[in-house]
Amino acid sequence: MGGESAGEEPDLGAAVRGRVRECIGETGLAQYEFADLIGLDQTKLSKSLRGTRRFTPDELIRIARVAGVTVNWLLSGSDSTSAPTAVPAPEALPRRVAEEPDHGRKRHQIVEAAWRLFAQHGFHAVRIADIAEASGTGSSNVLYYFSRKDELFEESLRYSVKLAFDRQVASLDTVADPLERLRHLVDLQLPTPGVTADEWSIWLQSWSAAAVGAMSQENQARAYRRWYQTIHKAIRAGQDAGAFVSEPVEDLSTQLTSLIDGLGIKVLTGALSVEKMREHIRAFIDRCLVAGPAAARPDTAHT
Structure with missing residues (x-):
């Protein structure tokens, strides 16, 4: 995992992106607020949720911790x-x-x-x-x-x-x-x-x-x-x-x-x-x- 891949389907797949979206929704926070909490640039979070960038292991750890x-x-x-x-x-x-x-x-x-x-x-x-x-x-x-x-x-x-x-x-x-x-x-x-x-x-x-x-x-x-x-x-x-x-x-x-x-x-x-x-x-x-x-x-x- 890690790094950006323009237009390429991440190995983690749509299911992981869906679960991250679910986490964001359950916090009741806006996407930019959630990005701030996990210390991730909002643009990178948006790309990861669209499937044009992969979440790194460290990002997944921070998402899990906040959510x-x-x-x-x-x-x-x-x-x-x-x-x-x-x-x-x-x-x-x-x-x-x-x-x-x-x-x-x-x-x-x-x-x-x-x-x-x-x-x-x-x-x-x-x-x-x-x-x-x-x-x-x-x-x-x-x-x-x-x-x-x-x-x-x-x-x-x-x-x-x-x-x-x-x-x-x-x-x-x-x-x-x-x-x-x-x-x-x-x-x-x-x-x-x-x-x-x-x-x-x-x-x-x-x-x-x-x-x-x-x-x-x-x-x-x-x-x-x-x-x-x-x-x-x-x-x-x-x-x-x-x-x-x-x-x-x-x-x-x-x-x-x-x-x-x-x-x-x-x-x-x-x-x-x-x-x-x-x-x-x-x-x-x-x-x-x-x-x-x-x-x-x-x-x-x-x-």
Whole structure:
């Protein structure tokens, strides 16, 4: 995906354009207002909706984020299937509530503001009043949508699942080689400053809360299961292609996800750099997963 193609039918097709139009309509915004919200030039949005320009993966991610849908839904019309990555259980994704467009936008603004504040300052340091101020509303409005702060935190965890899911669906299909796909999958989840580091902060806090009974262990495990299953799926695909060793896929998936989790915590606490984390994970993949000499495989994964 990506780039303009004068008069050429995009691979994404008319169905995707129709779903984007549906998203715009459900927000209750004018097309130019929606373009501003997703940071896209109005002319480019118009060309994409006419079929003379393709939506890029990054644009689809931004559309899904603003509209409160998943990239998987934009591409396929469903959240029940996805080729490159495991699909979250419905309960692991942000709740869809039938409501008027302005209520939906306000709910989304509250969740995004809370997610960012929780990630950057920690659950206990954030007040409902802080979330209200950051989302441009009042505390009573926040409590209208979410009766308790911990309920809003669990919605923030579901929001983190959606963000990671969207990134993976948008770009994993562009990488054909199983080894490069696994490397790219890992790169997509590195806690680089910005969105992914904020996601990691939410995850770290959810693990801590679940460990002491401050949030549902079932909800936390359900959210984490999708990440584990995505790694599992990538390793299984590599084994089927003969690229990875024929060790039990459950063991390899557990070892790799545990390594990623532990190194990610070190990055968040300042004990390790993101680049060193990436190097350690690459070394593990080459040493423990790759069938045959890893040095002979080209390192062309996305950075």
